[in-house]
Amino acid sequence: MSKRGYHHGNLREALIDATLELIAEKGPFGFTLAEAAKLAGVSAAAPYRHFAGREEVIEAVALQGYELFADLLDYAWDDGKPSPLRALESVGRAYLAFARKHPGHYIAMFESGVSPGASPELSLAAERARQVLIRAAEALSARLPPGRRPPPSMFAAHIWALSHGIVELFARGKPGARAPFTADELLESGVGIYLRGLGLIGTDES
Amino acid sequence: MSKRGYHHGNLREALIDATLELIAEKGPFGFTLAEAAKLAGVSAAAPYRHFAGREEVIEAVALQGYELFADLLDYAWDDGKPSPLRALESVGRAYLAFARKHPGHYIAMFESGVSPGASPELSLAAERARQVLIRAAEALSARLPPGRRPPPSMFAAHIWALSHGIVELFARGKPGARAPFTADELLESGVGIYLRGLGLIGTDES
């Protein structure tokens, strides 16, 4: 950021940022390491001081993405305050906001072919994000009679899958391309119906 | 298939098949046109007699995929027989089966960066698939009191998003990688809860 002489000073981060930008613009396979290096203002050989290759840069982007994602979801959940229902709504909005505001991260995480098991840190970070959803599911389940509680990990998987599906199918490109609703409308209404199905919302509550 | 002399005879289809195989194995960007040509048993220059380039081959694969997808969903829906509820279950299973059995097609359709609007035929085929879901949603909605019916296109979007999210997050790789449930379990339970939320299944029905 500061001194730009012979030594970049912060090339690792700069390469991640450049990659982020290129992924968002051209997809996870639409550019080369050399291109990312040039965008970071450095020769094509420089990245090899910090990464073993292209793949490792994308993994670093995905890792950063999972960390940020977990933080944002956790912040939105806010320990289930003011109420688990409200907090879950907030998590849903945070999910879509993350996908919208950080497309490079989102794509690296879910569409780049990088498996969450690629490295220990990566699976740890991915698991941390998943745990936020599971905690939310547990808090909500606790309000159901014991016999009618779905396993929290299933509950969480449903919410995650719905959110992800909406991002992939309906949040890209022009609004209304594949359905005449915004992603936010779809997620809120979908989760609402789902929660009613679980008995967490009464028939006449909104 | 039959005579393999100087003229291949059916190169267009053979290239699509080769591409299908390569996509399933290495992802939509993990191979080159030359590779597909070789796999089809033909020189690297031959594809240009049939396609403008790599992108056009992938589009052809996606088109074929959407046609097949629409056919399979339509067949599974079977005009809502024996009952709309049963028929919808059948559509869900068909959706997952398609993704599982035709990964090359599925990936070309949803993960290759090809937009459904890329060509008129493509958007037509994609729309046909979507209409199957919408028809199902309409038939099911018809059983609800008019005041409580969601717009069919929203209903359809929810089901589609949930299905797609499950495929992307939970149907790849080893079972149990991201959640301790199979894709089929997740979809069936998720749709079940959703339909209950709509009032289409009573509290004690399975």
Place this chain on the structure above:
DNA sequence: TGTACATCAGTGAACGCGCGTTCACTGATGTAC
């Protein structure tokens, strides 16, 4: 049925290009004393 010709659908060589990667190098920075 045979022949001449047009068209079609391939080949194989060639090209320019840019990528990934390596390498010896060198300027900048940090540290011991």
Place this chain on the structure above:
DNA sequence: TGTACATCAGTGAACGCGCGTTCACTGATGTAC
């Protein structure tokens, strides 16, 4: 504070490779008469 030295983080040239694409070509097929 100054100097010598080690280490770090870059450069730029070089390479081999294979891709995408074009081109003149040619073998196979279809058709007119």
